[in-house]
Amino acid sequence: MLFCSEVPLAKLLIWVLVIIAVLFVTRLITHKKNNVRPRTDHAPTPKGAEQMVRCAHCGIYLPRSEALMSNDHTWCSLDHAKLGPRN
Ligand SMILES: [Zn+2]
DSSP, X not given: OHXXXXXXHHHHHHHHHHHHHHHHHHHHHHHHHHHHHHHHHHTTSOSSOOOXXXXXXTXXXXXXXXXXXXXXXXXXXXXXXXXXXXX
């Protein structure tokens, strides 16, 4: 009688351990995914702020890489470069 009642208890204990192990593994996997996400989000964002330059005609500020440069002035567009500085 004692032996018969002990076996299901041992089986139950094994199942409990299996469930805990599965929960632990799934938690580890989801935790790893959460750790990976910020890295993938961080990669496409440009590093640092780009230097802003001012259009000599309209006075708009724009990134240096998008600005046109001629005659010691920066311009937002070719049209404003042709029009020249506005004073
Ligand atoms: Zn302009």
